[in-house]
Amino acid sequence: MKPIDYLNEHKLKRTSCREGIIQTIISANHPLSESEIREQLAGNYDRTTFYRSFKTLEEHQIVHRIIIDNQTVKYALAKQLSAEEHHPHFFCNCCQSVQCITTVPVQKIPLPDGYSASETSVIIKGICASCKDKI
Amino acid sequence: MKPIDYLNEHKLKRTSCREGIIQTIISANHPLSESEIREQLAGNYDRTTFYRSFKTLEEHQIVHRIIIDNQTVKYALAKQLSAEEHHPHFFCNCCQSVQCITTVPVQKIPLPDGYSASETSVIIKGICASCKDKI
DNA sequence: CTACATTTGCATCATTGTTGCATTTGAATC
């Protein structure tokens, strides 16, 4: 499935910025940050355009945002996540890369009476295998 | 234990800003954001002073930061968390309050070979009991 | 009380999220 297909499917206009974002995420096959995506895109888009493109793509559930912490947000294709929607994410403190941990589903946390959950995020921070070897 | 005791214990200078921050967190007995703490403090401290005070208090493990998402950080007394260090946190999308869910420990996620974890955060977002009634 | 290291306040900068508005562009229609 090509970038244009994602846009057509949701009746979104085909703009180079949107296509580029989707293409970059597809090519990487692991979650990328906004700056990582920007670096790989030829077009020098305005920051606001980028911001709004992500917002649009997220609203149409084409991309999915993974919030690592208060200064790190990564984007992945929503399709890649829909099968096992709620799984933990591993963030490497060394190389800043994010891995989806699909081997285990997120535990269901029992909440106090009257509380209802809409979403649960599990973020594991540590050192990945390739960084372990580097050090 | 009073604010001064926490500072003395770590041989930190007793400044009104630090004392105020600790006092405010103790009084609230639930995690507070920087702005919530600022609002409750009489002294109109510089933003940088605030920022560095939190940093110092966190480095000495007097306070603990709970990162909810890319734009929400809450602070709690580290002592309140040490007993059951790793537990999930519930964030109410309505009133923005945070609750420690101490009834369940955080699950241990099996990681791929070579990966090592330093910390795991579990954030559950939803609606708390008191907000449910309000709506 | 003095001396000195620490802390504070201020200036300044970077990044991210956000909105308003004029201009440009995509795509449906003629």
Next chain:
DNA sequence: GATTCAAATGCAACAATGATGCAAATGTAG
């Protein structure tokens, strides 16, 4: 292919947060 109009973009501008350098103020040990 040209016309048209809603949608997307670029720009200006602002807020919040994180961060650093430096001179002035402050805490505390002696």
